[in-house]
Amino acid sequence: MTERVIVAEGLLKRYGNVTALRDASFAVTRGTITGFVGRNGAGKTTTLKIVSTLLRADDGRCEVLGHDVRKEPYAIRHRIGFLPDIFELPATLTLREYLGVFTELYGIARADRPRRVDAALQLTRTEELADRRLKALSRGEVQRVGLARALIHNPDILILDEPAAGLDPHARVELKELLRLLRERGKTVFLSSHVLADLEEICDELVVIRNGTVIFAGDIAGFRRQMRSTTRWRLAAVSRPIAILSGVRGEIVESGPTSVDFEGELTAGERARWIAELVAKGVDVCEVSPIRSTLEQEFAKTIEEEDEEAAS
């Protein structure tokens, strides 16, 4: 049975006259990587801060690991690792000293501290930074140090606010590898990001927020269903033009001399019939493949809807 480690119900947060969150509800399952997606100002950071007990919601309920964030924040804080979107490091300390301070703050036994520091350094691939002072680090290095600090006490849940912001492609690949590794070790990761291609690659579940309201919470396939996304098919031949099979529901969205991009529902039977018919006509079919819309394209649809709503 899947255990929900973060449960938010009807969260409301106002900043003066501005409503940052309204009736936001979602859940995060244990051992998953859950992406949190929304435009700038949609309420992602506010939600992450409420979940991580730093900010109080004006209304609604939020439980993390079975503890109410409002009533038992201290029971939660030791069991989560939080990486904020903006933070700085003390320039005069070395990374080893910095992590050492946190092992002590978290009450880790003295004998266990060096091992914990080494494990965090190894996990975040920051060993080469260990004895360097925390100044003049690149953005990627700062993010890795932040992750090492968030992981130092072996938390059950990792909450990351824009961890990929400012990272170069190589650092992003490393981050994805690290998050996958953490999932393998049974950790739950809840992260916000604007790099939807990365989220699509690593996330099991998705929470989509629009104007402070969660419009979707579930797996990525479910999001596609909700967005009523249709699959695009590409049919290509080596040399001869492709004829369209009569009776197939859908439309041609792109047509080349020897290929057709077709959007619609194409059942396995229809595909087989189409290929057989083309082959019978002497067409040398070389490709019949689905082209799925990316998460980015699906998300763009929600933005379009939002803009249309605003315009109307």
Next chain:
Amino acid sequence: MIAILRYMTIKSMRDRSFFGFILLPWMLPPLALIGGSISHKHIQFPLTLDPNLSAAGNATLLTGLTGGMIFVLASVVSFWMLRPEVAARSLGSFIFAVRPVTIIASLTVFATLLGIAGWIGGVAMVTVLTGSVAQHLALETLRTIALTVAMSTAGALMVMISSQPAMVIGAYAFAIAFMPMEKHPTTQLFAAAAVTLVCAVIATILLERRCAT
């Protein structure tokens, strides 16, 4: 608390402010005595700030000045130590590990310990250079420690209100408030206790709020 004290010690030792905060009260008595002796053209040991006062009187006057410097400096220490973390919104990482009250208490203890170190060195300097021990030294020590604790919490409160460097001036207002009570040590001690309590509570609440922004 020990971990935060260690963190602040490493930080301040690396940027040398640790030594500055301790040595400044040590340097006040010799500098004041040398200046006083030169202005009165009375340069001979034991040194005097006011030649009309006895050696004990000079020691008492200088001890009072050193105490004043220490408790004002304590507010600067507590304001300064975690100011970059407050300004850079990095304090949140600490409150996942310890309660906000522990952070405020650590700031207060750190500033007070530096103040005590400064006091010990300053009083030793006064005693050596004036050739006399200040009158009512025990009471003066108690008063300095109480006011140092109070001013430390005031510095912590100011940095939680705003990390702008000029905000430290706000803490000096508390020092000015203590001055009229100079002749009433008991009142001053009670006032220091009240300021400590109020500032610590408000600073703790503000710290929690700062982490939310």
